[in-house]
Amino acid sequence: MYCIEIKNLTHKFSEKEWVLHNINLKIPSGAIYGFLGPNGAGKTSTMQLILGLLKKQHGEILIFGKHFENHRIEILSKVGSLIESPSIYAQLTAAENLRVWQKLYQCPLQRIDEVLQLVGLSTTGNKKAGNFSLGMKQRLGLAIALLNKPALLILDEPTNGLDPNGIIEMRDLLLRLNQNYGITILISSHLLAEIEKLVTHVGVINKGRLLFEGTLEQFTHSQSGFTAVFIKTSNTNKAYKLLSNRFESKIQAECLEIASTSNSEIAAIVRLLVEHGIDVYEINTSKNNLETAFINLIQ
Amino acid sequence: MKFIYSIQSEWLKRKRSSVSWLVLVGGFFIPLIIIIARLVYRSETVMNNSTDGIWLKLYNQCWQYMAVFLLPMGITLAASLITQIEYRNNAWKQVYTSPQAVSTIFWAKYVVVLIILVQFFMLFNIGIYSTGLIPAIIYADVPYPKEPFPFWRFVIGNYKFFIDCLPILALQYLLSLHIKNFIVPIGVGFALLIASIIGMSWHYGYLLPYTYIARPFIAADKKIDAGINTERWACAYFVFFTLLNYVLFVLKSQTKLSGLLRKKRIKHIAMLSLCALLFFIAAELLGLFGNKQTSKVKANSVVEIDARI
Numbered sequence: 001m002y003c004i005e006i007k008n009l010t011h012k013f014s015e016k017e018w019v020l021h022n023i024n025l026k027i028p029s030g031a032i033y034g035f036l037g038p039n040g041a042g043k044t045s046t047m048q049l050i051l052g053l054l055k056k057q058h059g060e061i062l063i064f065g066k067h068f069e070n071h072r073i074e075i076l077s078k079v080g081s082l083i084e085s086p087s088i089y090a091q092l093t094a095a096e097n098l099r100v101w102q103k104l105y106q107c108p109l110q111r112i113d114e115v116l117q118l119v120g121l122s123t124t125g126n127k128k129a130g131n132f133s134l135g136m137k138q139r140l141g142l143a144i145a146l147l148n149k150p151a152l153l154i155l156d157e158p159t160n161g162l163d164p165n166g167i168i169e170m171r172d173l174l175l176r177l178n179q180n181y182g183i184t185i186l187i188s189s190h191l192l193a194e195i196e197k198l199v200t201h202v203g204v205i206n207k208g209r210l211l212f213e214g215t216l217e218q219f220t221h222s223q224s225g226f227t228a229v230f231i232k233t234s235n236t237n238k239a240y241k242l243l244s245n246r247f248e249s250k251i252q253a254e255c256l257e258i259a260s261t262s263n264s265e266i267a268a269i270v271r272l273l274v275e276h277g278i279d280v281y282e283i284n285t286s287k288n289n290l291e292t293a294f295i296n297l298i299q
Numbered sequence: 300m301k302f303i304y305s306i307q308s309e310w311l312k313r314k315r316s317s318v319s320w321l322v323l324v325g326g327f328f329i330p331l332i333i334i335i336a337r338l339v340y341r342s343e344t345v346m347n348n349s350t351d352g353i354w355l356k357l358y359n360q361c362w363q364y365m366a367v368f369l370l371p372m373g374i375t376l377a378a379s380l381i382t383q384i385e386y387r388n389n390a391w392k393q394v395y396t397s398p399q400a401v402s403t404i405f406w407a408k409y410v411v412v413l414i415i416l417v418q419f420f421m422l423f424n425i426g427i428y429s430t431g432l433i434p435a436i437i438y439a440d441v442p443y444p445k446e447p448f449p450f451w452r453f454v455i456g457n458y459k460f461f462i463d464c465l466p467i468l469a470l471q472y473l474l475s476l477h478i479k480n481f482i483v484p485i486g487v488g489f490a491l492l493i494a495s496i497i498g499m500s501w502h503y504g505y506l507l508p509y510t511y512i513a514r515p516f517i518a519a520d521k522k523i524d525a526g527i528n529t530e531r532w533a534c535a536y537f538v539f540f541t542l543l544n545y546v547l548f549v550l551k552s553q554t555k556l557s558g559l560l561r562k563k564r565i566k567h568i569a570m571l572s573l574c575a576l577l578f579f580i581a582a583e584l585l586g587l588f589g590n591k592q593t594s595k596v597k598a599n600s601v602v603e604i605d606a607r608i
Binding site: 052076077079085089092128 | 304305307308311312314315316384387388389390391392393394395396397398399400
């Protein structure tokens with residue numbers, strides 16, 4: 001069962017300005033889906049199309065298995081969103097801001113205190129939202145998105161303006177929401193290291209085209225063209241002379257760095273060193289991460 | 300019921316906003332000046348409060364200052380400020396992703412704007428009532444107005460002024476809703492008001508909606524025809540601008556940000572509407588409707604000045 005299913009989505013702002021080319025997305029229910037791409041790739045446009053902020057021109061958008069245009073209000077009542085900067089009424093307090101949306105969602109009043117507690121804004125009292133820091137505004141935006149207990153959360157760059165501690169708190173909160181309440185989360189962010197710690201699935205978009213979609217493991221494996229092995233030995237120079245004929249290697253910070261792709265090659269290297277009387281003190285491997293995989297893919 | 304919730308939500312947004320302060324200050328500004336004047340000229344106040352027609356005199360004094368310039372400008376400002384709540388706080392996208400129909404969003408906001416106008420009228424009338432009462436409360440020698448308060452005459456007069464305000468409100472709200480820049484609708488409103496004041500004594504000055512509130516007072520100067528039924532015109536303009544605004548709003552929200560379609564459609568609708576309005580006015584100028592009232596009754600007394608009572 002997919003929470004969001006997008007088929008052949010194409011969108012243009014003018015005859016010559018194409019934003020999305022034939023996008024196909026499948027976001028499973030209960031997933032945390034990282035939507036990645038450089039600036040101008042089409043992430044925000046896709047999210048706006050999903051939420052009906054842009055009128056769909058070509059293709060199909062199904063949310064909870066239903067066509068958005070035919071079930072707009074029903075779908076939106078189960079969706080929370082934070083697109084670009086948060087929408088906060090500056091002259092109102094945090095609780096008053098939430099009261100505006102509570103009226104529309106008709107959720108219980110105590111839900112306001114719950115979400116304020118959840119995002120850590122329960123102590124802001126009578127302070128006007130206009131006087132909040134950027135991070136507090138971002139958290140209030142998230143509180144608004146969570147007010148209606150959504151089954152789907154759509155977040156565009158939610159960590160913008162947050163300090164490192166705030167980013168960690170946001171990540172923990174999103175993980176909690178996903179694990180405890182089963183909320184499906186579609187999130188875009190430029191902070192790839194953060195996304196890597198959060199998401200279960202990844203979609204990579206560039207210049208309006210979807211380049212990859214799958215689980216995080218599938219993504220990093222699909223791009224694992226290079227793995228470095230760092231070996232610390234009793235005689236680095238001798239080890240280098242021994243291995244440089246057979247492997248792409250170099251000396252770096254009294255360590256031998258070898259480009260390797262498989263476990264069997266690492267085992268062969270260790271055997272060879274030991275056979276030639278070189279003691280092996282330490283072996284480290286540098287696994288491919290989301291950042292390098294992402295860079296490899298979009299280049 | 301959802302519509303009521305949407306209105307409540309919109310009503311909450313105006314709390315502590317500039318528009319709330321504008322209504323409060325605007326409602327009591329003129330009455331406060333009149334009260335100060337009545338306190339300063341104490342002996343005249345003693346005499347006036349004992350005469351018949353004191354309430355009508357106070358009503359006329361307050362409305363005269365309010366109607367010509369302050370109220371049209373106040374409406375212009377209020378319409379801009381209420382839509383700026385969404386623009387300034389970058390909140391339109393959150394409104395559009397809330398579970399309510401686009402038409403509900405439009406009408407809920409519109410109802411709130413109308414309620415704000417009613418709120419202003421109520422505060423202003425409380426202010427007018429206070430001009431009669433406060434000097435008597437402060438000074439022992441100033442009697443309470445001898446004449447009973449003409450409640451229903453106030454209601455009818457306010458009702459007519461309210462109808463006269465509607466076309467300004469509808470047009471200014473239309474401009475403010477579709478133009479993000481705060482200055483443009485205010486500038487257009489100010490320019491139209493000045494042009495209308497200049498054009499008021501023109502034979503066909505009754506076609507200018509910004510003149511309707513001030514007409515009863517200008518009619519007293521025998522410059523214009525007091526017999527024109529401006530309420531009928533005001534209602535027609537109000538319905539026209541409101542429907543045009545609604546169509547543009549729905550079109551805009553359906554094709555939001557996809558500039559090509561939006562610009563084309565909105566341009567077509569705006570052009571068609573302008574043509575329809577010009578045709579309607581031209582038909583009136585040529586006398587095609589044949590029902591222009593040309594009463595030669597001119598207002599020249601205090602009571603007749605107040606054609607809104």
